[in-house]
Amino acid sequence: MTADSTDRVGGAGLLEMRGISKSFGPARVLDAVDLVLQPGEVVGLMGANGAGKSTLIKILAGVYVADSGRISLAGEEVDSLAGHPDVGIVHQDLGLIDSQTVLDNIRLGARRLSWLGPLLDRQGEIRAAQRALAAVDMADVSVFERLGNLTAGQKALVAIARLLERGARIVVVDETTASLPPRDARWFLAKLREATARGTAVVMVSHKLAEIRSTADRLVVLSDGRVVADAPIAELTDDERLARLLFGGDAEKAAHDAVRTEVEPGATVLALEGVVAGGAGPVDLELRRGEVVGLSGRVGSGVHELALAAAGMVAPDAGRIATDGSPRRAVLPPQREVDGVFAELPTGWNMTIAALPRWRGVGRLLRLGRERAAAEAMVRRLQVVPPDLDQAIGSLSGGNQQKALFARAMLREPDVLVLCEPTRGVDLRTRREIYRLIGELKRDGCALLVATSDVEDALAVCDRIGTINDGQVSAWWDAEQVTDTTLAEML
């Protein structure tokens, strides 16, 4: 085995993955992917949604086993990375407990350090936690501090310290910075960079090119399950080409064109006047029939709260929402697992819940046959799989759940449709279908507001895009004039 593993990139890496493939059913999610990590190296991993990033990370974490390909860890071949403490992952939500101390968070789930039988070796644990903090250059923070008192950047670093203390030599940072305020994100990345001086390798998954540029040594770009670029950052100077690689280029343009059929905007149905919500604003915004307006901002920037306020689902902290008459409003919630689906209820009920009065008959009782027919028509139109209205929606894949939620909003026959992260976690095909549906709704005279942290979404469907930075709409862009890179750099 050692003979094969030394054929490239200057000798045996800390981790070498060669020809990794993974399929789910007939869908090939990863196709002969190579990923080599050297000690002390920061590798940026980018790719559009559905490109295979999360599958690759799950193989790294040992959650999935690759169908084919070889993995060697420090020169030793392994079947799967499951059970190896050498690879650690930090997700966006960090997985820490605010109400506990830094010490307890670092020791959480670790092997018990003790020579005292059933009793904990408290002193030993304190020393171990202090060592862990020192390893990420955070020795100035007391291990007895409550985690909740730390800044967002410090918390993220505690999560890293926890992995290092567990013996991780490879740390995967999975969009951890997406929910950090910009200053914390920069601080965190600088500290992370320093921590690699001790030989830790970092895989950094991010949608932000600027961040990768400033932190990573090398960039790997995945597209449709293949590595389409793998080069040192210094060599990647052509932003336009990179953006095309990242955002799928021509394929996306097709969807874009389909949606961008010219529709003359009609009357204003809803207007935000100085609205403040979720720490963002004040925002002034008019929604007109036959127009798609985008609000683009990071998760946690307040973009979703503004959208929900526009949809009439939460009261704004300040300002006023003026409507022309009483337009019917529907919303696609930002996090379908949390605020979207009723996981245990049938798919059909999930679809019709927001539009039930449509099927009321004698004595205000529901005409179930008509309800069912309407839901079935939607299932066919959106190609929900499996097309079974009675199955609990929780058993559907994420993309199909998203379609069902889209159906819920459409069945309401809204005048104003507010879409939060319309393509979150859906594959490329579904994404295109959703873009197409947005185009159809637009033609039918619906006023749409798309609140998204996904640059692709904003570019593909919106006529006007407002970008939210530090709680303010920093600029309004006419979609025709925006390029991928300008927007990507802004976020």
Next chain:
Amino acid sequence: MKTRQAQSETGPAAAPADDGGAPPRRGLPLVPLIAPAAFLAVLVGYALWLGGDFLDGNTRILDLHQNAPVLLIALGLVICLIAGQFDLSVASMATLTAFLSVGLMTKQGWPPAVALFACLAVAVAGGLFNALLVVGLRVNAFIATLGSGGVFLGIAAVYSDGTSLIPDAGNDPGTLPSWFAGPESLTSFQTKAPTVVVVVLIAVLVGLLLLTGFERARTSRGRTLVAAGCALLAAVALAIFVLGDVEVPWTVVLLLGVTFGLWVLMHYSTLGRHLYAVGGNALAARLAGVRANRSTTFVFVMAAVLAGLAGVVLGGNQGAASPGAATPYLLPAFAAGFLSTVLFSDGRFHVWGTLLGGFLIITVAQGLVAGGVPFTWNDVINGLVLIGAVAFQSFFSGDRGARRSRRRARAAEA
């Protein structure tokens, strides 16, 4: 139940996966068979053990009659459970209205209609009180209703000076009307509903099965099966009623009527669907435009009103009230509610499932008593049934089942 079997044959077949994968299946394909199988097993098992007398219709109807208050409480409770709430105060509310219904008519000498209206008002107020705690003050429902249950039971004790309330015909300013308590009354087993009511009842119930069956079965073969099953069921019911000389007391008519009403509410009304939604995911329900607080208030009032009705039935039945009379009803009521998630409908709480679940528990307990097991074992059985139902449900349709069927769905999709 016959219709459910028919559905399981026609349902998935009517909806083949168009991507060439495996046809979609539910987490537990045998679910529709659980209720009939459970009843069959219990009845046949007991018949073999105790002899054919156990199958006597009138005895089983007597079980239903005696347990009408438990089942009414369970029906209110299941509405609460559907909306994702808990109500531990229902048994105490039933005790309170048992005291009030008997006491207000006799010791206070109020006209019966006024006394019953007062009971209704107390129940509504109690439900609103619970809703205020849970919705308004955001107290966890478990704690809120544990506390309010103490309050209701306490008020009953204060009202009766902590002793049993027994009407004293000579000295009380009022008496219990003969339609309310006593052998001639509507709450007595002796007073049977006329034949026409029973026939109408059977017709309505079979019609209901036919309706739900037709909603689902869309192939003509499926409809034929449903229709045949319903006809068979109607024939069996009528045969039992006519040939078995079974008579139905008014309490059982009330029980079936209430269940029917609740089923219409849950199945055919916007409110019912909203309750399921709020119970499924309150946040998502709000974002779908459901007024979750209103729904939650409704379920607490509903649970309290049905518990109040249970107390009134209990008071009439006994013609007296004793401290904590309804307290032992809480456990079997919960057991019946949770049994409905197993018996009937794919992991969801269900109105008819609760009635059947309650009936099943009662039958099991009665059989043991008839077989010589001391009645003191009842709560052991109730407790085990409650735990068993919940464990069964979470084992098969919880994480495991969901994950399994999700995997299947993915395979079908790909």
